[in-house]
Amino acid sequence: MSVAESTLVQVQAVEKFYRRGSETVHVLEGIDLGVRAGEFLALMGPSGSGKSTLLNLLGGLDRPTKGTIEIGGERMDHLPDRPLAAWRARHIGFVFQFYNLLPVLTAERNVELPLLLTPLSRAERKRRVAIALAIVGLAHRAKHFPRQLSGGEQQRAGIARAIVTDPTLLLCDEPTGDLDRKAGDEVLNLLQALSRDHGKTVIMVTHDPHASARATRTVFLYKGQIVTEMPK
Numbered sequence: 001m002s003v004a005e006s007t008l009v010q011v012q013a014v015e016k017f018y019r020r021g022s023e024t025v026h027v028l029e030g031i032d033l034g035v036r037a038g039e040f041l042a043l044m045g046p047s048g049s050g051k052s053t054l055l056n057l058l059g060g061l062d063r064p065t066k067g068t069i070e071i072g073g074e075r076m077d078h079l080p081d082r083p084l085a086a087w088r089a090r091h092i093g094f095v096f097q098f099y100n101l102l103p104v105l106t107a108e109r110n111v112e113l114p115l116l117l118t119p120l121s122r123a124e125r126k127r128r129v130a131i132a133l134a135i136v137g138l139a140h141r142a143k144h145f146p147r148q149l150s151g152g153e154q155q156r157a158g159i160a161r162a163i164v165t166d167p168t169l170l171l172c173d174e175p176t177g178d179l180d181r182k183a184g185d186e187v188l189n190l191l192q193a194l195s196r197d198h199g200k201t202v203i204m205v206t207h208d209p210h211a212s213a214r215a216t217r218t219v220f221l222y223k224g225q226i227v228t229e230m231p232k
Contacts, residue, residue: 014067093162152183
């Protein structure tokens with residue numbers, strides 16, 4: 001089996017629940033999911049179905065109550081906090097709905113932020129930032145501040161920030177949710193290209209069938225469980 005066909009993400013029997021007084025709130029129940037290296041996967045489901053919770057578990061922002069999560073052959077669901085933070089910084093790139101760019105920094109400085117946690121030299125950081133901005137088509141906007149960028153450009157800067165560390169996995173939470181159709185299509189084109197041309201593994205949470213149609217596969221979540229299709 002080639003690297004492109006190998007399983008990068010393996011989720012087995014994952015559950016997530018919270019205690020609310022005497023009540024147990026089940027968010028995810030019995031999740032089994034495999035994601036191939038280089039795949040562009042869409043997670044769809046109504047609000048409260050557990051999509052973002054699953055994304056947070058995959059990104060190491062939260063831990064499952066039960067079950068195992070393995071990424072790149074490494075069990076990360078039981079790592080202690082400090083090794084988990086180091087693992088997340090190296091392997092995960094996050095793309096958010098509302099960009100989360102710092103308004104006082106230019107596009108290139110926003111993209112550089114994750115690299116400040118690494119031992120890379122200033123010259124190497126600058127080189128990687130330039131590559132990331134070129135990939136997302138923003139090299140000519142590197143010196144601009146977020147307020148000088150359109151919504152689509154801000155999201156592309158957010159994607160550049162997510163890929164600048166060359167992460168194993170790109171996790172996108174409603175990346176087109178705050179964009180008009182034209183800007184959203186540009187972002188989806190970029191995510192497709194990152195998967196197809198650069199071999200990035202992309203997992204995208206979305207409620208938009210137009211967005212999920214761009215993915216190579218769609219998984220449906222309903223009431224915390226994976227289902228073959230959404231109930232009518």
